[in-house]
Amino acid sequence: MELPPNGERLRRMIYNSYMFYDHLLHFYYLAAPDFVVGPTADPAARNILGLIDKVGLETGKKVIDMRAKAIDVMKYFGGKRTHPIIALPGGLTRPLDAETRDEMRKHAEEAVEFSKFTFQLFEDVVLKNKEYVDLVLSEIYGGQQTYYIGLVDDDNKVEFYDGMTRIVDPEGNEFVKYEGSDYLDHIAERVEPWTYLKVTYLKNVGWTGWVTGKDSGIYRGGPLGRLNASEGMQTPVAQAEFEKMYETLGGKPVHATLAYHWARIIEGAQGAELWLKYMQDDDILDEHIRNIPTETPSRGVGTIEAARGHLIHDYDTDENGIVTEMNLIVATTHNYAGINLSVASAAKGVIKGGEVDEGKLNMVEMAFRAYDPCMACATHSLPGKMPLEIEIYDADRKLRRTVKRNC
Amino acid sequence: MLQFQSMSAELEARRGKTLVLGIGNVIRGDDGVGIHVARRVAELLPAELAATVDVDEACTGGFDLVDYLRGYERAVVADAIKTEGGEPGTVYKFSADALKPTAHLGHSHGVNLASALAVLSGLELGAPREVTVVAVEAEWLYEFKEELSPRVAAAVEEAAAAVLEALKNPPA
Numbered sequence: 001m002e003l004p005p006n007g008e009r010l011r012r013m014i015y016n017s018y019m020f021y022d023h024l025l026h027f028y029y030l031a032a033p034d035f036v037v038g039p040t041a042d043p044a045a046r047n048i049l050g051l052i053d054k055v056g057l058e059t060g061k062k063v064i065d066m067r068a069k070a071i072d073v074m075k076y077f078g079g080k081r082t083h084p085i086i087a088l089p090g091g092l093t094r095p096l097d098a099e100t101r102d103e104m105r106k107h108a109e110e111a112v113e114f115s116k117f118t119f120q121l122f123e124d125v126v127l128k129n130k131e132y133v134d135l136v137l138s139e140i141y142g143g144q145q146t147y148y149i150g151l152v153d154d155d156n157k158v159e160f161y162d163g164m165t166r167i168v169d170p171e172g173n174e175f176v177k178y179e180g181s182d183y184l185d186h187i188a189e190r191v192e193p194w195t196y197l198k199v200t201y202l203k204n205v206g207w208t209g210w211v212t213g214k215d216s217g218i219y220r221g222g223p224l225g226r227l228n229a230s231e232g233m234q235t236p237v238a239q240a241e242f243e244k245m246y247e248t249l250g251g252k253p254v255h256a257t258l259a260y261h262w263a264r265i266i267e268g269a270q271g272a273e274l275w276l277k278y279m280q281d282d283d284i285l286d287e288h289i290r291n292i293p294t295e296t297p298s299r300g301v302g303t304i305e306a307a308r309g310h311l312i313h314d315y316d317t318d319e320n321g322i323v324t325e326m327n328l329i330v331a332t333t334h335n336y337a338g339i340n341l342s343v344a345s346a347a348k349g350v351i352k353g354g355e356v357d358e359g360k361l362n363m364v365e366m367a368f369r370a371y372d373p374c375m376a377c378a379t380h381s382l383p384g385k386m387p388l389e390i391e392i393y394d395a396d397r398k399l400r401r402t403v404k405r406n407c
Numbered sequence: 408m409l410q411f412q413s414m415s416a417e418l419e420a421r422r423g424k425t426l427v428l429g430i431g432n433v434i435r436g437d438d439g440v441g442i443h444v445a446r447r448v449a450e451l452l453p454a455e456l457a458a459t460v461d462v463d464e465a466c467t468g469g470f471d472l473v474d475y476l477r478g479y480e481r482a483v484v485a486d487a488i489k490t491e492g493g494e495p496g497t498v499y500k501f502s503a504d505a506l507k508p509t510a511h512l513g514h515s516h517g518v519n520l521a522s523a524l525a526v527l528s529g530l531e532l533g534a535p536r537e538v539t540v541v542a543v544e545a546e547w548l549y550e551f552k553e554e555l556s557p558r559v560a561a562a563v564e565e566a567a568a569a570v571l572e573a574l575k576n577p578p579a
Contacts, residue, residue, distance in 0.1 A: 025470060029518075029526075047508075049529040060530045068414035068474060076411045081474055082467040100411065 001293055006286035007091030013278035014073055014086060015161050015304075019271030020111050021070035022307035023223070023264045026372045027118065028063045031261045034366050035126050039135070040359025055121065066114050069107040070275075076100060091290025098285055105279040111272035112237065118265050119241055126262075127248065135258065137249065140349030141367060142256040144341045145170040145212045147202055147219035149334065150226030151305050152177075158230040158270060160305040166229045167202065170214050172253040176204070180303025183312050187329065188217075196379040197336050200329060212341060220338035221309035221331060222371055223263035228253035233266065235273035241266045257342045260370040296321050306331045308372050332378035335371050342367040354394070414474070418533070421478040425577075426535070427462045427570055428475055430486040430520075436547030437487050437495075437559045440566070442466070444485035444541065447567035456574055472523035473532075482535040483573045484520065485566060487559075488542035495546035496558035498566045500573065503538035539573045541566050 003011070029048045037050040045053075052060040071081050077093050078084020086092050096104075126132045135141065147170060151163040165183070167175045178186055188203040201207045201217030208216045219225070233239040245262050246252045278284055302313045309331030316325040332339075346367035350360045390403040412420070429445025432438045442464050449462040465475050476482055488499065506521035518526075520540075527534035543566050546556040554560070 029470070048526055052529060057530065061532060064473065064477075064526075064530060064532060071474065072413045075413075082465065082471045103413070 001090055001291060001295070003091050004286075004288045004291055006095075006283060007289045007291070009278055009281065009284055009286075010077070010092055010096060010289060011087060012161050013275055013284065014077060014092075016271040016274040016278070017070040017073045017108070017111070019160050019305075019307055020115070020268050020275060021067045021271075023268035023271065024063060024114070024118070025067055026307070027261060027265050027268070028060070030369055030372070031264070032121075032125070034362070034369070035129075035132055039363050039366060043358055043362065046362065055125075059121075062114060066107075066111060069104075070111065072107070073104060073275075076104075088290060089293045095287040095289050096284055101279060101285060105276070108272065108276035108279045112269070112276055115237060115265070115269035115272045118268070119237075122262065122265060133248075136256050138349070140346050140363075141258045141342070141370075143212070143345050144220070144257065144338060145255050146338055146341075147175060147205070147217070148225040148228035148253060149219050149221045149310050150229035151180075151303065151310070152230050153234065156231040157234045158226050158232070158267065159234070160267075160271070162304070165303060165310070167219060168229050168253065170212070170253070170255070172228065175202075180312065181301040183301065183303065183314075183329075187312075189329065189333075195336075197375070198329075198333055199337050200334055201337065210337070210341060210344075218337040218341070219334070221305075221334045222260060223267050224254065224257075224260040225309065225335075226305060227263045227266065233270050235270050235277070237273055238266050238270035241269060257338075257346075257367055257370045260372075264372070308332060308335070308374060310334045330374075330377045332371070332373040332375060335373065336378065339368060339371050339373060342370070418478040421461070423459070423480050425460045425481040425483065425574060426476065426479040427460060427483050427485070427574070429462075429464045430468065430472075430484060432466055434551055434553055436550045436552040437543070437545035437555050438548050440487045440543045440545060440555055440559050440563065441485040443555060443560075443563050444543070444566045444570060447563055448485075448570045451567060451571060453571075460574060468519065470518045470523065472518065472520055473526055476523060476535055476538070477527055478533040479535045481577060482538045483541060483570050484538060485541045485543075485570055486520075487545040487548065489545055489548060493544040494558075495544050495556060496562040497544040498562055498569055499540075499542045499544070500569050501540055501542075503540050506540070537577065539577075541569045541573065 028051065033046045033048065033051045036054045037046045041050070048060060074084045074086060075081050078086040147167055149165065149167050151159045152166045153159040153163050156166065164177050165180055166177045169175045176186060186203055187200055189198040189200050190207055192199055202219055203217070205215070205217035212218055227242060233242045245259065245266065246254065249256060249259055296319060298317060300315050304311050311331050312329040314327040315323050318324050343364060346364045350363045391399055392401040394400050427445055427448050429441040431441040433442050445462050445464055452460060452462065463475065465472065484503065503520060503524060506519070508519065508522040508525050524534055524538060543559055543562050546559055555563070
């Protein structure tokens with residue numbers, strides 16, 4: 001069914017404010033300490049509080065403040081800050097009144113300005129530090145030449161809310177573009193015996209094992225994946241930084257895993273700019289926000305870009321609208337193969353001669369953290385306990401140690 | 408029409424007050440015991456405390472806890488706990504100072520209660536001056552059930568009483 005224009009407009013406005021704050025939070029609280037405090041710094045200092053020591057209390061407060069203002073948007077429509085119910089079949093919960101719009105528009109303006117500030121901080125802390133740029137581009141973090149996936153609009157610009165799914169090959173050429181409802185023709189899932197997550201790959205390339213390149217169906221989504229899969233950003237501030245990123249990192253596509261952080265703040269800026277754009281449109285006050293459904297659907301596939309990556313929900317329902325079958329492929333699942341390859345590459349690159357210390361472990365963790373993964377979302381198993389077995393091999397592939405828990 | 412209160416208005420309203428926060432997921436068996444305890448506290452809350460105590464539920468963890476706790480003078484958190492060899496239904500009461508922040512933060516969902524409090528105090532954003540945890544040893548943590556296990560269900564009353572005791576007699 002079709003949404004009324006302002007039902008869709010409001011949903012897009014809300015979703016973009018979410019994309020802004022979620023990316024902002026990850027950058028300042030999880031990624032930035034690695035760069036601002038230092039990748040091998042004492043773990044006790046390598047966190048938000050250590051970051052505040054370097055960039056100042058006001059910046060830390062501003063992040064929390066901006067996050068709260070963006071979440072206020074969700075609270076207005078969903079009644080609460082966490083797990084708000086906003087979208088309803090055919091539209092959403094409530095219209096926006098002029099007074100609240102005026103207040104929230106100021107917050108969106110602040111969000112755009114804070115995005116510019118964040119770019120400047122990234123320039124000062126990371127880009128002006130040759131050691132960090134070299135780290136971003138190093139083989140340790142940069143060897144995963146994969147396919148990339150993301151939603152795009154009619155002009156192949158990065159889209160979060162709705163659009164065609166576009167996949168590009170490791171050289172950046174369009175491999176396929178399809179409607180989300182056709183995902184089963186393009187995405188396959190496989191089960192590995194050693195993990196609770198499924199591993200996805202491109203059906204029409206095939207699974208060739210834990211390798212990258214054009215003959216491997218492994219692909220990546222999330223911020224860097226989306227930028228690579230697109231031809232640009234929809235908004236000017238984000239587009240300028242998009243161009244700067246590819247120019248700085250050697251052209252498109254960029255495979256460097258740590259560039260996920262740069263891509264993340266670029267997307268955050270687009271979120272802020274689109275949030276503002278919708279708030280500046282007086283049609284957003286239109287009170288026709290929902291068309292009441294008149295039919296019972298039998299199947300529905302939703303494809304959206306969550307902050308962490310491509311998200312697919314697929315439902316079959318009976319004549320009463322009760323779900324009979326469902327399939328969810330969440331962001332971290334799409335990235336799972338890439339995460340494994342990135343972590344393995346980082347581990348091989350920084351751990352030499354069996355020497356491991358906190359700093360090296362963090363440098364391995366940085367490869368994981370770049371994806372902002374949510375393993376809980378991606379793990380569809382609840383066995384009651386987690387049998388875990390870790391086998392540690394030396395360079396000659398000789399088993400040196402086995403660690404077991406609950407098995 | 409649904410009343411909307413922005414975060415800045417909420418913070419103003421929280422000034423000098425105490426939060427009772429139940430944390431958990433009520434469709435995951437005993438994981439939801441903190442919510443059940445908070446609901447019982449709301450039922451038993453004496454009239455003289457009603458103006459200074461807010462009772463809320465957080466079916467979440469992670470960074471969202473920052474927003475829940477920010478600006479309150481004090482907080483009492485009710486949650487499920489799993490300790491080595493603990494007897495299901497046992498009620499514990501301790502200061503949140505005993506909790507350790509998340510060791511390795513990989514994602515924003517990994518922020519635990521201690522990390523959230525550290526952020527609030529580190530940023531001078533209004534961390535509660537004192538946070539008490541009332542925890543119930545859980546048995547069914549990994550099953551999709553809307554009810555509590557018998558021993559944990561039987562402990563809700565004791566845990567609610569422990570929360571009320573903490574409200575009436577806060578640590579110095």
